[in-house]
């Protein structure tokens with residue numbers, strides 16, 4: 117039988133001067149400032165230009181729907197994506213930050229692995245660093261420590277260009293757990309306390325559908341590491357491994373996966389469809405608040 121999320125250390129995490137209350141699951145809305153991201157590429161950035169009006173409308177709709185965090189990324193990390201130069205990524209991200217930071221009160225996270233983007237993005241108002249490479253790029257740890265912001269450390273096997281070439285694990289849960297423990301040690305040594313760390317198993321990043329569903333089913337096992345869990349399941353290809361759906365047709369399945377993750381202890385859910393996800397989470401929270 118499914119029960120309420122296991123007990124965990126998630127309380128309020130300060131992101132700069134903004135509190136992020138992780139005592140209940142919160143939403144992180146995806147804003148890809150890229151021409152080629154896997155679900156929404158080209159909507160906010162096209163022909164070398166930020167579409168500022170579209171970005172504002174998208175961010176406003178997310179904030180109205182109750183998003184806690186807006187996640188801005190200037191590099192596509194979809195499987196097979198080609199790398200972008202650091203300067204190009206920086207230009208995209210700073211242009212988006214300039215549009216969003218002054219208009220919205222939501223916490224802004226930066227989806228980046230680049231030390232320079234971390235440093236300059238933090239100076240421009242980003243308040244969380246969301247790194248799919250878990251601060252493994254040279255200089256990234258030091259840049260994040262100097263920024264003094266919470267970090268979301270995601271597990272990825274390989275790089276976006278090759279990560280889906282026959283990924284293999286003897287035990288995916290044990291290997292992701294070992295990776296998390298090693299990264300927690302590294303960030304603590306660099307001066308980032310565990311209380312400012314979120315962990316994310318990286319659904320779809322160097323994993324088969326079976327690896328992804330195993331990680332989801334056993335997500336609660338990562339809670340022993342003492343950090344709140346983040347997940348990104350929205351519109352991912354693990355859905356299409358079960359039901360034949362295009363990106364736009366994956367909303368219902370994405371909500372189902374988000375709810376399963378929240379029930380297993382996830383506290384930050386990275387989503388495209390904020391209104392639908394927020395409605396679903398409200399039902400979970402209502403159920404969990406009634407007495408037994």
Ligand code: 9MG
Pocket residue numbers: 189193227246247248268270316318319346347348349386
């Ligand atoms: C940037 N990005 C794309 N997918 C992601 C996921 O699953 N988790 C996090 N933290 N970031 C992601």
